[in-house]
Amino acid sequence: MPENFIRENYAINLKGAKILIVDDTSENLNLLRKVLAKEGYELFVANSGEKAIKIATRAVPDLILLDVMMPVMDGFETCRRLKEDPTFKEVPVIFITAKNQTADMVEAFQAGGVDFINKPFRHEEVLVRVRTHLQTHFLLKQQERLVMMAHQAQKIADQARQVAEAANRAKSIFLAKMSHELRTPLTAILGYTDLLEEEVEDFGYDNILPDLYKIQNAGKSLLAIVSDILDLAKIEADKMEISFTDFEVHKLVSEVTAKILPAITSRNNTLVVNSPKDLGTMYSDHYKLSQILSNLLDNANRFTPSPGTITMTVSRYATQSSGISANTSSEWLRFCISDTGTGIKPEMIEKIFQAFVQVDDSYTRSHDGAGLGLTICDRLSQTLGGRVYVSSEEGKGAIFCLNLPTRVPENSVVGQVEVAR
Numbered sequence: 001m002p003e004n005f006i007r008e009n010y011a012i013n014l015k016g017a018k019i020l021i022v023d024d025t026s027e028n029l030n031l032l033r034k035v036l037a038k039e040g041y042e043l044f045v046a047n048s049g050e051k052a053i054k055i056a057t058r059a060v061p062d063l064i065l066l067d068v069m070m071p072v073m074d075g076f077e078t079c080r081r082l083k084e085d086p087t088f089k090e091v092p093v094i095f096i097t098a099k100n101q102t103a104d105m106v107e108a109f110q111a112g113g114v115d116f117i118n119k120p121f122r123h124e125e126v127l128v129r130v131r132t133h134l135q136t137h138f139l140l141k142q143q144e145r146l147v148m149m150a151h152q153a154q155k156i157a158d159q160a161r162q163v164a165e166a167a168n169r170a171k172s173i174f175l176a177k178m179s180h181e182l183r184t185p186l187t188a189i190l191g192y193t194d195l196l197e198e199e200v201e202d203f204g205y206d207n208i209l210p211d212l213y214k215i216q217n218a219g220k221s222l223l224a225i226v227s228d229i230l231d232l233a234k235i236e237a238d239k240m241e242i243s244f245t246d247f248e249v250h251k252l253v254s255e256v257t258a259k260i261l262p263a264i265t266s267r268n269n270t271l272v273v274n275s276p277k278d279l280g281t282m283y284s285d286h287y288k289l290s291q292i293l294s295n296l297l298d299n300a301n302r303f304t305p306s307p308g309t310i311t312m313t314v315s316r317y318a319t320q321s322s323g324i325s326a327n328t329s330s331e332w333l334r335f336c337i338s339d340t341g342t343g344i345k346p347e348m349i350e351k352i353f354q355a356f357v358q359v360d361d362s363y364t365r366s367h368d369g370a371g372l373g374l375t376i377c378d379r380l381s382q383t384l385g386g387r388v389y390v391s392s393e394e395g396k397g398a399i400f401c402l403n404l405p406t407r408v409p410e411n412s413v414v415g416q417v418e419v420a421r
Contacts, residue, residue: 012134012135012138012139014039014040014041014131014134014135014138015039015040015041016040016041016042017041017042017062017063017134017138018041018042018043018044018059018060018061018062018063019036019041019042019043019044019061019062019063019064019065019130020044020045020046020052020055020056020059020061020063020064020065021033021036021043021044021045021046021065022045022046022047022048022049022052022064022065022066022067022070022075022078023045023047023065023067023070023096024047024048024067024069024070024071025067026047028067028096028119029045029047032065032096032126033045035123035126035127036126036127036130039127039130039131041130044059044061048070048071048072048073049070049072049073049074049075049077049078049081050072050073052064052066052078052082053078053081053082056082056088057085057087060087060088060091061091062091062134062137062138063091063092063093063094063130063133063134063137064079064082064091064092064093064094065094065096065126065130066078066079066093066094066095066096066113067095067096067097068095068096068097068099068104068108069097069098069099075095075097075108075111076107076108076111077111079093079095079108079111079112079113080111080112082112083111083112090137090140090141091137092114092115092133092134092136092137093111093112093113093114094113094114094115094116094117094129094130094133095108095113095115095116095117096117096118096119096121096126097116097117097118097119098118098119100118114133115129115133117129182222182226183223183226183227186219186222186223186226187223189215189219190216190219190220190223193212193215193216193219194216196212197209197212197216200212242285242288242383242384243285243286243287244283244284244285244408245283245284245285245286246281246282246283247281247282247284247286248279248280248281249275249279249280249281249282249314249316249333250275250276250277250278250279250314252286252289252290252293253273253275253279253293253312253314253335254275255290256290256293256294256297257271257273257297257312259294260294260297260298260301263298263301264297264301264310267301267304267306268306268307269301269304269306269307269308269309269310270307270308270309270310271297271309271310271311271312272309272310272311272312273311273312274311274312274313274314275312275313275314276314276315279314279315279316279333280316280406281406282333282404282406282407283406283407283408284384284385284404284405284406284407284408285384288380288383288384289384289404291376291380292376292377292380292381292388292402293312293335293337293402295373295374295376295377296335296337296374296377296388296400296402297310297312297337298373299373299374299400300337300338300339300341300398300400301339303339303341303342303398304339304340304341304342304397305341305342308339308340308341309339309340310337310338310339310340311337311338311339312335312336312337313335313336313337313338314333314334314335314336315333315334315336316331316332316333316334316406317331317332317334318330318331318332319332330405331405331406331407332386332403332404332405332406333403333404333405333406334401334402334403335401335402335404336399336400336401336402337399337400337401338397338398338399338400339397339398339399340396340397341397341398342394342395342397343392343393343394343395343396343397343398344390344392344394344398345394346394349390349392352374352390353374353375353377353378353388374388377400377402381402381404384404384408385404385405385408386402386403386404386405387402387403388400388401388402388403389401389403
């Protein structure tokens with residue numbers, strides 16, 4: 001880091017720093033006071049160890065210059081007494097003495113001193129050592145404050161996270177209960193409209209059939225939205241049940257595409273399926289995987305103006321695992337669904353899997369949907385050990401690719417399995 005940067009950003013104003021000068025010789029006190037007064041320090045003086053402790057207790061200095069050879073209580077004992085008080089534990093003490101033996105220096109540091117200046121002292125040396133230790137002292141105090149602030153900030157962040165998690169759980173439980181309560185009467189409404197449709201046809205009231213169809217379509221759309229909300233609430237509340245079974249991949253693809261084909265052809269769109277028959281089997285949740293693929297196909301169909309093409313391509317591939325089980329291969333399946341639709345704006349790519357976020361509000365409003373389909377696909381794919389990825393160019397369609405392991409590794413946590421792109 002450049003030196004100028006350090007000076008500009010970490011310079012400390014030492015003016016007003018409190019210094020206690022302790023010496024039993026008045027000439028030394030006056031000389032030190034004269035030297036240090038020019039630096040703008042606030043100075044306190046004492047001519048004995050006892051007075052030094054009293055003044056220090058009252059003034060709490062930022063640094064102490066302490067003579068060693070004093071009557072009654074010498075400098076070493078004075079320093080030890082001061083350091084017994086937690087208030088002065090971090091206050092730097094610089095000994096000024098004529099003693100210059102190694103044993104004297106050792107005792108000075110053992111007593112709690114941070115530096116040692118020999119008498120007769122030089123003015124420049126005193127100024128430099130005082131300035132250096134004051135800067136170090138203030139930097140340490142700043143560091144302590146920053147650490148304390150960081151701890152407080154972390155505590156506040158933890159509390160906020162706990163509140164948010166509690167609120168999210170409460171929201172999920174509320175949505176789950178409300179969705180369940182709405183699904184029951186909606187199912188009954190759809191059941192009665194089916195009965196009415198049969199009776200209307202039997203009695204020849206064909207003129208009201210279009211209205212019944214509208215009721216049915218509206219009820220089915222609302223039921224689909226309620227079901228999506230219920231599924232999302234279960235996922236976020238960790239109450240989604242997973243049922244793993246072995247099944248043939250090609251057969252599952254055939255079932256899913258057969259169900260979605262009428263909706264695609266009704267919009268005058270074309271479905272192209274590239275799914276080899278030798279894709280083998282996979283061990284996963286058949287229903288959840290069908291739900292993901294159906295949502296992706298439905299999403300592509302709704303956002304592809306007719307006449308357009310939706311293409312589903314399925315492939316099986318192997319990857320080399322890294323880490324503990326290195327040099328072992330794992331089998332994956334990739335389901336890619338591309339369309340010739342409107343595409344996704346670049347700024348929406350990062351938000352596409354967020355709940356209640358829609359690619360284009362104006363277009364989506366005329367094509368139904370609450371913006372939950374892709375969110376559920378993303379959450380369910382992670383639950384099954386994989387991920388959904390999207391790439392798109394606005395005006396040229398989009399490609400959604402679902403990568404899933406053919407078999408979730410033993411002893412692994414579902415939803416936290418490493419995914420290969």
